[in-house]
Amino acid sequence: MREYLKNTWLGIWTVLVGMKITFKHLFIPAVTIQYPDVKVPLPERVRNRLYVNMDDCIGCDQCARACPVNCITIETVKGLPTDDLGITSNGKKKALWVTKFDIDFAKCCYCQLCVFPCPTECIYMTDIYEFSEFKRNDLHYNFSTLSTDEGEEKKLNWEKFQAEKEAQKAAAAKQKAEKPAPEKKESTDKSKSAGE
Amino acid sequence: MNIYDIIFYLFAAITLVSGFFVVSTKNIVHAGFYLLFTLFGVAGLYVLLGADFIAIVQLLVYVGGILILLLFGVMLTNKITSVDLRSGTSYIIPAVIGVGILWGALTAVLFKTSWRSKAPSGMDPTTSEIGRLLITDYVLVFELLGILLLVALIGAASIARRDKE
Amino acid sequence: MFEFLSDLFGSQIIAAFISAALPLVFIVPFVIFAVWLERKVSAHMQDRLGPMRVGWHGWLQTIADFFKLLQKEDIVASDTDKKFFNVAPYIVFAGTYLVFAALPFSSAYIGTSLDIGLFYIIAVSGLVVIGILMAGWASNNKYSLYGAMRSAAQIVSYEIPTAIVILSIVMFTGTLSLSEISDNQTAYFWNWYIFGGPDWGLTKFLVLPFMIIGFLILYISTLAEVNRTPFDMPEAESELVAGYHTEYSGIKFSMFFLAEYGNMFAVSAIVSVIFFGGYQSPIGYLGDALAANWLIPFEQLFWFAAKGIFFVFVQMWLRWTLPRVRVDQLMTLCWKYLIPYSIVNLIIIGIITLI
Ligand code: SF4
Ligand code: SF4
Numbered sequence: 001m002r003e004y005l006k007n008t009w010l011g012i013w014t015v016l017v018g019m020k021i022t023f024k025h026l027f028i029p030a031v032t033i034q035y036p037d038v039k040v041p042l043p044e045r046v047r048n049r050l051y052v053n054m055d056d057c058i059g060c061d062q063c064a065r066a067c068p069v070n071c072i073t074i075e076t077v078k079g080l081p082t083d084d085l086g087i088t089s090n091g092k093k094k095a096l097w098v099t100k101f102d103i104d105f106a107k108c109c110y111c112q113l114c115v116f117p118c119p120t121e122c123i124y125m126t127d128i129y130e131f132s133e134f135k136r137n138d139l140h141y142n143f144s145t146l147s148t149d150e151g152e153e154k155k156l157n158w159e160k161f162q163a164e165k166e167a168q169k170a171a172a173a174k175q176k177a178e179k180p181a182p183e184k185k186e187s188t189d190k191s192k193s194a195g196e
Numbered sequence: 197m198n199i200y201d202i203i204f205y206l207f208a209a210i211t212l213v214s215g216f217f218v219v220s221t222k223n224i225v226h227a228g229f230y231l232l233f234t235l236f237g238v239a240g241l242y243v244l245l246g247a248d249f250i251a252i253v254q255l256l257v258y259v260g261g262i263l264i265l266l267l268f269g270v271m272l273t274n275k276i277t278s279v280d281l282r283s284g285t286s287y288i289i290p291a292v293i294g295v296g297i298l299w300g301a302l303t304a305v306l307f308k309t310s311w312r313s314k315a316p317s318g319m320d321p322t323t324s325e326i327g328r329l330l331i332t333d334y335v336l337v338f339e340l341l342g343i344l345l346l347v348a349l350i351g352a353a354s355i356a357r358r359d360k361e
Numbered sequence: 362m363f364e365f366l367s368d369l370f371g372s373q374i375i376a377a378f379i380s381a382a383l384p385l386v387f388i389v390p391f392v393i394f395a396v397w398l399e400r401k402v403s404a405h406m407q408d409r410l411g412p413m414r415v416g417w418h419g420w421l422q423t424i425a426d427f428f429k430l431l432q433k434e435d436i437v438a439s440d441t442d443k444k445f446f447n448v449a450p451y452i453v454f455a456g457t458y459l460v461f462a463a464l465p466f467s468s469a470y471i472g473t474s475l476d477i478g479l480f481y482i483i484a485v486s487g488l489v490v491i492g493i494l495m496a497g498w499a500s501n502n503k504y505s506l507y508g509a510m511r512s513a514a515q516i517v518s519y520e521i522p523t524a525i526v527i528l529s530i531v532m533f534t535g536t537l538s539l540s541e542i543s544d545n546q547t548a549y550f551w552n553w554y555i556f557g558g559p560d561w562g563l564t565k566f567l568v569l570p571f572m573i574i575g576f577l578i579l580y581i582s583t584l585a586e587v588n589r590t591p592f593d594m595p596e597a598e599s600e601l602v603a604g605y606h607t608e609y610s611g612i613k614f615s616m617f618f619l620a621e622y623g624n625m626f627a628v629s630a631i632v633s634v635i636f637f638g639g640y641q642s643p644i645g646y647l648g649d650a651l652a653a654n655w656l657i658p659f660e661q662l663f664w665f666a667a668k669g670i671f672f673v674f675v676q677m678w679l680r681w682t683l684p685r686v687r688v689d690q691l692m693t694l695c696w697k698y699l700i701p702y703s704i705v706n707l708i709i710i711g712i713i714t715l716i
């Protein structure tokens with residue numbers, strides 16, 4: 001009987017204790033962060049969406065080869081000796097048209113492995129992490145500064161140049177005397193691109 | 197046709213239709229659920245007769261108690277998860293005879309009785325009157341019923357505990 | 362109310378329909394408010410914020426959710442027992458709705474001032490049990506069925522202490538009519554039955570502790586009857602998915618929701634009528650002070666809603682305080698604690714009433 005009454009009392013008492021605790025918490029300021037309005041400051045060196053500074057990219061394909069999930073696709077076309085592709089910020093001369101530089105962020109695992117091998121440090125992590133899309137294809141980012149048409153054009157140019165060179169070679173093999181000059185600085189540029 | 201007539205026919209229809217389904221359906225659980233509507237309709241008819249206490253007792257005892265126990269019993273004694281609990285028809289001839297006799301008796305009573313009809317006079321509370329009658333005129337019956345229920349309770353408890361021996 | 366409406370429209374039929382629909386005017390806004398309150402209370406008790414983005418502090422959230430539920434596809438699994446599957450939510454809601462018919466919202470509005478209101482309320486809650494059993498069984502899903510069986514067993518068991526406590530109050534007050542019980546506790550809060558009723562004298566002080574015990578028992582058992590945590594075995598999310606309404610979606614699911622929250626208010630209102638004066642104001646009426654009689658019913662409506670919502674809040678408070686009990690603990694609490702206590706309470710209150 002005593003046990004029974006004690007149990008009853010214990011039951012009521014413990015419920016009251018619990019209710020006191022929850023009641024106190026009712027007035028404790030919430031710890032919630034109102035995310036889209038208030039954001040937690042990101043730590044330094046966070047790994048989020050990649051960015052490629054195409055001005056500096058020399059199209060060396062090292063990042064694509066480092067990527068463990070193969071989400072970087074790079075296509076390049078050699079520049080013609082006459083084209084001026086510019087110079088990277090650390091002084092390298094660019095020799096390839098990067099006709100395609102796609103990163104598929106649906107695949108990317110943000111491992112940052114592509115960042116280290118880049119000789120010109122032009123691929124790097126930004127602090128943008130809100131880039132969800134409704135369609136998966138929209139996560140396919142094109143970084144190349146050239147449009148598809150321009151890319152085609154560059155390719156055609158190169159093929160034409162190649163063909164002309166072939167023709168020239170053939171012609172040179174036939175008749176050694178003549179000096180046809182299709183482009184001006186051909187020889188110097190050609191040697192450099194071969195060096196690459 | 198005033199509102200009470202409409203309500204009466206509504207409840208009568210509910211009672212009759214669901215009652216028909218109760219006896220015609222082959223699925224026991226369905227029959228139990230249809231019984232809900234029948235009992236409910238009968239309670240509504242009681243209300244229209246001015247018998248508020250009886251109506252509510254009808255709901256409390258039949259819907260809230262017996263029907264739930266009935267469904268519980270059916271669901272616990274069979275394979276409860278299967279939807280098709282069936283009961284076949286058997287003993288057609290004895291049933292027809294029994295029902296025929298009952299039907300005859302009821303119709304005979306229905307036509308033989310001189311029904312005393314009373315003009316509707318609002319809803320008089322009946323509860324206190326019933327209570328008074330129960331502990332004055334019918335006190336013996338009341339107590340006997342109490343004892344009967346107690347016996348039934350004790351019997352149920354003893355049956356439930358028998359396997360312990 | 363019915364007479365007034367039939368005079369107004371000149372037709373009993375229209376009046377009947379309108380007076381039948383009137384409680385909806387209260388239930389739907391209340392449910393919308395209560396769901397929001399529940400989310401806010403639960404959030405703040407866990408140091409969160411809850412819905413914040415739809416309207417001020419998310420107050421429109423439930424309305425948005427309501428419209429979302431309305432548009433949702435009404436999925437009926439192919440192996441369910443179609444007829445009963447479709448009917449069950451409405452039966453559950455009807456059970457809740459019937460209770461509202463007898464609640465005295467204020468001295469001017471009570472659906473039917475039944476002479477046996479309390480008894481009626483206990484009786485019609487049986488309909489909810491049947492509806493739940495029907496839903497669980499017709500879903501043809503074992504979790505639903507378990508939930509329904511638990512729910513039915515739980516409600517049937519906890520009806521006993523509820524009925525016994527109500528019986529003791531009925532003995533003390535001498536009436537079963539809810540409006541009469543409310544009227545008895547008029548004027549100030551010390552006339553409430555929890556404080557021993559309106560009669561001053563020895564009985565008031567003798568009965569007071571037993572009234573408090575009665576209140577506790579009634580509150581706990583009604584909590585169990587509406588399947589709220591800590592007694593939410595029937596819909597225990599972690600074990601039964603969602604119990605008897607697992608298979609429901611869209612409008613039918615919202616019927617269950619409406620019924621659950623409507624029930625919460627109904628039982629809170631019953632507790633407040635029996636022990637806390639129902640629609641009576643605890644501190645006198647503004648209408649009396651201003652000599653504006655028409656104000657009093659509105660004040661009463663306010664007090665009734667406020668008391669009901671307060672007890673609904675306590676239900677939520679308990680929900681976010683206590684963990685769910687086990688089935689055997691549930692039954693132990695009912696049969697070994699609440700029922701003996703309520704019987705002893707009944708006897709003592711009976712003796713006090715006699716002297
Ligand atoms: S971060 Fe990793 S996965 Fe993403 S592109 Fe770079 S190497 Fe590939
Ligand atoms: S490693 Fe750097 S320079 Fe090379 S292709 Fe990638 S981004 Fe361009």
